[in-house]
Amino acid sequence: MSHTTLPAGGGSNFGPGAAGNVIKRDRALHAPAFTPGYKTSVLRSPRFALVSLEPGPGENAGPRFDGKILAPLENDLIRNYAKTGEAVGERIIVFGRVLDETGRPVRNTLIEVWQANAGGRYRHKNDAYLAALDPNFGGAGRCMTDDDGNYFFRTIRPGPYPWRNHGSDWRPAHIHFSLFGDAFAQRLVSQLYFEGDPLVPLCPILGTLPDQDARDRLVAKLDMKMSVPFDSLAYRFDIVLRGRRQTFFENKPEGH
Amino acid sequence: MPIEYLKETPSQTGGPYVHIGTMPAFAGLEIRQEEQQHVIPGPGERVRLVGVVWDGSGHPLRDAMLELWQADSAGRHNAPDFSGWGRAAASSETGEWEFDTIRPGVVPWRDGTPQAPHVSLLIFARGINIHLHTRLYFPEDEAALAADPVLRAVEQTGRRATLVARRVEGGDVPTYRFDIRLQGEGETVFFDM
Numbered sequence: 001m002s003h004t005t006l007p008a009g010g011g012s013n014f015g016p017g018a019a020g021n022v023i024k025r026d027r028a029l030h031a032p033a034f035t036p037g038y039k040t041s042v043l044r045s046p047r048f049a050l051v052s053l054e055p056g057p058g059e060n061a062g063p064r065f066d067g068k069i070l071a072p073l074e075n076d077l078i079r080n081y082a083k084t085g086e087a088v089g090e091r092i093i094v095f096g097r098v099l100d101e102t103g104r105p106v107r108n109t110l111i112e113v114w115q116a117n118a119g120g121r122y123r124h125k126n127d128a129y130l131a132a133l134d135p136n137f138g139g140a141g142r143c144m145t146d147d148d149g150n151y152f153f154r155t156i157r158p159g160p161y162p163w164r165n166h167g168s169d170w171r172p173a174h175i176h177f178s179l180f181g182d183a184f185a186q187r188l189v190s191q192l193y194f195e196g197d198p199l200v201p202l203c204p205i206l207g208t209l210p211d212q213d214a215r216d217r218l219v220a221k222l223d224m225k226m227s228v229p230f231d232s233l234a235y236r237f238d239i240v241l242r243g244r245r246q247t248f249f250e251n252k253p254e255g256h
Numbered sequence: 257m258p259i260e261y262l263k264e265t266p267s268q269t270g271g272p273y274v275h276i277g278t279m280p281a282f283a284g285l286e287i288r289q290e291e292q293q294h295v296i297p298g299p300g301e302r303v304r305l306v307g308v309v310w311d312g313s314g315h316p317l318r319d320a321m322l323e324l325w326q327a328d329s330a331g332r333h334n335a336p337d338f339s340g341w342g343r344a345a346a347s348s349e350t351g352e353w354e355f356d357t358i359r360p361g362v363v364p365w366r367d368g369t370p371q372a373p374h375v376s377l378l379i380f381a382r383g384i385n386i387h388l389h390t391r392l393y394f395p396e397d398e399a400a401l402a403a404d405p406v407l408r409a410v411e412q413t414g415r416r417a418t419l420v421a422r423r424v425e426g427g428d429v430p431t432y433r434f435d436i437r438l439q440g441e442g443e444t445v446f447f448d449m
Binding site: 025026027029030031032033035038039040041042043044045046047048050051052053054055056057058059061062063064080081099100101102103112113114115122123124125126127138139140141142176177178184185187188189190191205206208209213214215217218239240241242243 | 261262263264265266267268269270271272273274275276277278280283284285286287311312313315317319323325326327333334339340341348363364365366371376378380381382383384385386387388406409410415438439440443444445446447448449
């Protein structure tokens with residue numbers, strides 16, 4: 001079987017960047033798989049250790065999304081599902097920068113967000129919480145980072161809601177988010193919370209994280225300077241993805 | 257003092273409503289109805305990949321969302337005519353998921369040795385704190401499987417078979433079944449790459 005030869009540690013054969021390998025993920029910054037305080041993880045957590053390998057060419061490359069796929073209002077959840085008017089709730093702007101571990105901005109990468117409405121109800125066929133749906137709120141948004149890694153979207157602050165865990169636990173207000181970076185190995189899905197929410201310290205899902213520093217890094221901070229007078233409060237939330245080594249630190253193909 | 261790097265943002269579960277943001281039509285939103293993210297168009301031999309993600313009690317995950325990443329038929333990533341990327345939702349009734357894609361080509365590993373044709377899969381679901389990363393290999397490529405540098409990194413040789421799909425009869429295109437077991441007997445190999 002013939003194959004194309006790529007340089008060791010190479011990324012994609014097409015597309016930008018003769019970038020180096022994505023740096024090993026520091027698993028100590030993340031929750032372990034088995035977190036019995038979050039009961040659903042008990043039967044959904046592998047018992048064997050993960051098999052660790054340096055990422056190869058396929059893991060150093062990754063899917064690319066063109067900003068042209070986005071419709072004009074996709075980053076405005078107040079209006080992107082409007083039927084008879086704007087979505088109900090506390091109007092907020094969430095914004096920040098996406099950087100990698102080395103401080104490099106992650107440019108032109110797709111961010112997807114989803115959330116409950118102001119009453120804590122998701123527009124999902126499987127959510128049966130008694131709070132009402134808002135006919136003008138879908139809860140899905142997308143945006144791209146710019147050339148400096150900046151992003152923003154406008155939405156309403158989601159409501160807290162009860163869920164089955166230790167009887168009725170309550171989720172703090174949160175927004176789910178998903179990022180791709182420019183490598184398959186940088187994929188990240190997580191949730192952002194709001195400064196000052198009294199449910200934050202009680203949340204079993206935030207409680208899966210190893211320490212207070214990790215939990216704090218998922219809390220968006222109120223930013224009065226960026227708030228829009230007589231319109232919307234602003235919350236700042238910066239995101240960090242795995243970085244890449246410079247190519248001159250990579251092993252040579254014939255090296256050890 | 258050691259050099260300070262920024263710390264990666266911690267992962268949290270995608271939750272049961274992950275589809276709202278990733279596959280909104282599946283969630284029931286009246287937007288992006290035309291999307292078929294589990295179909296990955298492009299030149300090459302069409303193949304169908306089907307399976308179920310099973311929990312440690314043998315129960316299917318009916319809220320899982322899977323993402324696929326693969327090379328084109330010539331072993332290239334980000335080729336101009338093939339995205340190499342797709343998404344599938346497990347059925348809310350049975351947990352079955354499905355991708356319609358092309359048979360991938362051979363991608364060299366870091367040292368230039370060929371890898372056996374494979375697709376990479378990520379699993380997101382309620383109860384999964386950080387997405388799980390596995391690979392689906394094709395059963396016909398016996399010699400390539402035996403030489404594959406990633407499979408060979410799995411020390412327990414008996415576990416390597418958890419990464420090889422099974423060809424199933426029927427279907428208009430070659431169809432492969434890949435059961436992912438999160439825990440217990442036959443636990444699938446998951447990677448940290």
